[in-house]
Amino acid sequence: MPTTKIFFNARLKALFLIACAACGVIALRLVDIQVVRHGYYLEMAERNRTQVLYQTAPRGRVFTSDGVAVASNQPSFSFYYLAAGRKDTPYLQHLAQDFAPKLGLSEDALTDKLLEGLKSGKAVALAENLSPKTTIALQELQIYYPGVYLLEETKRDYPYGSFASHLIGYLGSMEDSEWRKRDLRMNYRLNSKIGKNGIEKKYERELKGTDGGAYLEVDYRGRVKRVIEDRKWEPGSDVYLTLNFAVQRAAEEGLKKTSTGRGAAVALDTRTGAVLALASAPAYDPNIFVPYSDDTSPKNNKQISEYNLAIQGTYPPASTFKILTAIAALQDPDFNPNDKIKCPGYYNAGSRVFKCWKKTGHGPMNLEDGLANSCDVYFYATAAQIGSAAIERVQRAFMFGRPTGIDLPGERSGNMYGPTKRARNKSYWFIGDTLNLSIGQGELLVTPIKLAQFAAAVASRGKVFRPYYVEKLVSNHTGKETPVGKTEILNMADYPADTYNLIWHSMKHTTDAGTARWAKIPGLDVYAKTGTAQNPHGDDHAWFMAFAGRAGEEPSIALAVFVEYGLHGSSAAGPVAREMLKAYFGVDDRGKVVASDVPAANDKEYSELLENLGD
Known part of the structure; x- marks a missing residue:
């Protein structure tokens, strides 16, 4: 019996210990639920009755x-x-x-x-x-x-x-x-x-x-x-x-009205490099990507063109490049801009005859007349005198063949054209290459934004700006403004003041009495140059570059307009440039100031929208 009693007591103790252990586990679990992980289980419970x-x-x-x-x-x-x-x-x-x-x-x-x-x-x-x-x-x-x-x-x-x-x-x-x-x-x-x-x-x-x-x-x-x-x-x-609404709208509407509806227009502030307009046609309506889900109106997404011709399209600059050739010539001590060269309508290069765009010829031309009338023969003869290396050096100063540096993906660099690059490729350079280079043809390629950068550089007397298009960020939470864009000079095309004075004078003459008469606007000093780029695949392309300021003031806007298959720079691209300049300066065809039709921001209506969302 004693042995049985001892055994029974041992079992009771074991059961007691097991019960205590179980109670301890339960107690620890309760502590975990009630104290340690109270927040977690409370959230789980809330979720059972919340959405x-x-x-x-x-x-x-x-x-x-x-x-x-x-x-x-x-x-x-x-x-x-x-x-x-x-x-x-x-x-x-x-x-x-x-x-x-x-x-x-x-x-x-x-x-x-x-x-x-x-x-x-x-x-x-x-x-x-x-x-x-x-x-x-x-x-x-x-x-x-x-x-x-x-x-x-x-x-x-x-x-x-x-x-x-x-x-x-x-x-x-x-x-x-x-x-x-x-x-x-x-x-x-x-x-x-x-x-x-x-x-x-x-x-x-x-x-x-x-x-x-x-x-x-x-x-x-x-x-x-x-x-x-x-x-x-x-x-x-x-x-x-940094976009100017009126200038951007004028650029887009102008491109739509061209004969092809295809092209690009870029405008820059000549003092900072800020982008005032950057238009590429055809454009697309981004609203088609975010319609109301119950919108049943047809949307044709297949016709959308995301190709940004303004920064990705590369074409010969044609006669707009004659400005650069003229700058190169003015650095040659043996070149006299007042000397006249007779244009009979062609230039005999020995092995080949190069024609002027005006078959009957322009007659005697000096630098000012050569630019104003865009005489090919004048620049053929000038290039033969100064040599292609001189033109190539000026290209480098204005950073041709390199991207403008605008902070947009996909920008193409174009192609600088000259004897040094040809030599690197172990290829020969001929007199015909020099003549083609002098009038912006051959292997030379630029984008519309590059030509606008060049126009701004000439307007600023050599400052090659990096274009930028964002001015600042403004927090809607704190109101803090964060500057983003800034003026940055990539290079200085450092040439004598007389060089730029003569180029400006010749470009002004081109506007007043030459091929760029489309851009002549009373009350404004407009300096311009036209270009018609040969196109082996179809109709020629049209170019127009310019910079302008109010009469007697420094230029504040530079632009380049390109019309694909536009045939003539003056008649196709010129009207677009004219509308952009009128929009920027707020004037009409007679140069009179007109009331702004830029839409006013409806901040009250938008604030009410945000307040309703808050409710």
Whole structure:
């Protein structure tokens, strides 16, 4: 018996210890739940009766230098099904039948989304980016279906359509591969819209803002009882461009009116290098990438051209290059700009006869007359006298054959043409090459923005600026302004003042009495040069370069206009340049100041939009 009693007591002790251990484990678990991980389990519990609706932050706007919002936002709505709501089949069937026509979906597609929400237990977006018109109809039906919810957001809007489209860019849906590369702190989701091109892409981080969201308490039927937490979004920063709205609009409208509707126009501030206009035609309307989801109007995306001819198109500069040849000639001590060379309509180079564009000839020409009349023979003879190496040296000073350095992807460098480069390629240089070079033909290639940079350099007496197009960023959260663009001189084409004085005088004469008469505007001093580039594949291309200032003042704008297959620089590109200059100086054809028709920013309406989103 004693032995049995001892054994029984040992078992009781063992059971007691096991019970104590179990109680200890339970106690530790309770401490973990109640104290250590209280916040975690509280959030889990809250989620059992809450639904989270994410709210995309309004994207920062894009402004021109004169305060016009060229990329903004409009109200849009997202339509959610709250998975905590009714789940019975008849309810879902009725919901799909009533809402599918309003959302532009089939009943089966809408049912699939509803079932997706039920399976995940989370709020699911039945439709996004809905127009206010559709939303009114949804609000009426929402009364009878407590498990659905409308959330106001914004969508990207480009109020002036194709305005500066190649520079501003457009938005597109984020792909899986892009999502993995994004900074998770930026609150991207798989359906987020991101910049795909231009400023929208380059300044994605600054424009995006910080998304918000609403944590909603719902009852067993999915009806919203209260907002537990409203995480306020922060709008993205605004981007202010250096573009002049009036000049950009004039460039785009002018290019549309040309015979081909194809070309480019670039204008720069001659004092800073800031881009006043950068137009490429044909352009595209970026609104087609961000329509309302219920928009049934046809969109033809296949005709969109993302090719930015202003920075990517390379063509011979033709007779606009004669300015550079003239600068090279003026550095030769044996060259006299007043000496006259007779133009009979051709130049005999010995092995070959080179013709002037005017078959009957121009007669005796000095430098001023040669530029004003764009006489090929005058520059043939001048180039033969000074040699091609002299022209090549001036090309290097003005940085031909190199990109302008503008901060845009895809800019092409063009091609500098001269005997040194030919020698590197172990190829011969002939007299015909020198003559072609003197009038901007042959292998010489430039982009429209390069020619505008050259025009600005001549206007600034040798300063080769790096073009820039963003002035500043302005935070909509703090109001802080962050400068972005700055004046940067890449090189100095340092030639005597007499050289630039004579070039200016000759270009002014070209405008007043020569081939650039299209650009003559009372009250303005306009210095210009035309060009017609030979094209072996079709009609010749048209060029026009100029810089200008108010009468008696220093030039403040330089520009280059290119019209593909335009035939003649004067008649095709000249009118575009004229309209750009009129827009910049705010004058009409008679030189009289006209009232500005630049649209005023409607900040009050936009502020009301943001306030409504906050509510």
